Amino acid sequence: MGDLTGKTALVTGSSRGIGRATAERLARDGALVAVHYGSDAVAAEDVVTCIEGAGGRAFSVGATLGVPGDVDVLFAGVEAGLDKYGAGEVSLDILVNNAGVMGGVPPEETTPELFDELFAVNAKAPFFIIQRALRIMPDGGRVINISSGLTRFANPQEIAYAMTKGAIEMLALHYAKYLGPRGITVNTVAPGITRNGHPVFDIPEAVAQMAALSAFNRVGEPGDVADVVAFLASDEARWVTGAFLDATGGTLAG
Ligand code: NAP
Secondary structure, three states: OOOOOOEEEEEEOOOOHHHHHHHHHHHOOOOOEEEEEEOOHEEEHHHHHHHHHHEEEEEEOOOOOOOOOOHHHHHHHHHHHHHHOOOOOOOOOOOEOOOOOOOOOOHHHHHHHHHHHHHHHHHHHHHHHHHHHOOOOOOOOOEEEOOOHHOOOOOHHHHHHHHHHHHHHHHHHHHHHHHHHHOOOOEEEOOOOOOOOOOHHEEEEHHHHHHHOOOOOOOOOOOHHHHHHHHHHHHHHHHOOOEEEOOOOOOHHH
């Protein structure tokens, strides 16, 4: 599936977790991938090295999201990389808005500062990243935003986080209509609990509890989600736009 040879992609937050698996998968499909990170340059370089070791092409770009000037810093790095590795053509075919932060506190303890940070990283940054990316995205491009099953599955520890994911889902609905005439698709992928290297995944009892939420009785692997993103990035998904793709392993089935 998905020959992305000659295509370019930016995956935000691809120094680890779902983003890393997505960057690796898109590179395996042939895309030149911008591996974006916030703070962990070493991890991002490791992703680039792994992609290159597997015969793919990638470069890393650092930019803290959710702060003033974030999108300018991000695209300065993306465009420099595309210029350097993309034979002088600065063009972005695929954008995956993956970087995100969780809250992890009950509603009573959610401060205005935490609320603002969650919205700045998870909702505001993706909006302005899309706005900026469209300047260099050709017709037929792809935008994929990573939401969460928590827009459909209650977790009171993550109300503010879930609100940000509700916001990001609006991007697919409205941008799909706006960008349809250019053949650009905009879709949402909603992961469920996915092993991302967090220490909780080292506790067997916790993993068993989380696994029980899925119809398959296991937690998701980053590759489970990356494969869904790769489908949406491919030509095979040209007729899918404005969609919400449930990548929760059946968690939302109840
Ligand atoms: P993760 O392992 O926590 O990694 C987050 C990534 O985002 C890292 O590459 C990190 O970069 C980057 N990032 C975070 N805050 C940033 C900031 N302020 N500026 C720039 N980069 C930032 O993530 P994940 O668990 O794979 O989740 C990926 C996406 O899926 C997120 O949108 C998340 O909400 C969503 N999701 C995850 C799960 C799950 O169970 N894992 C479930 C549902 C939805 P650095 O480390 O370099 O700073």
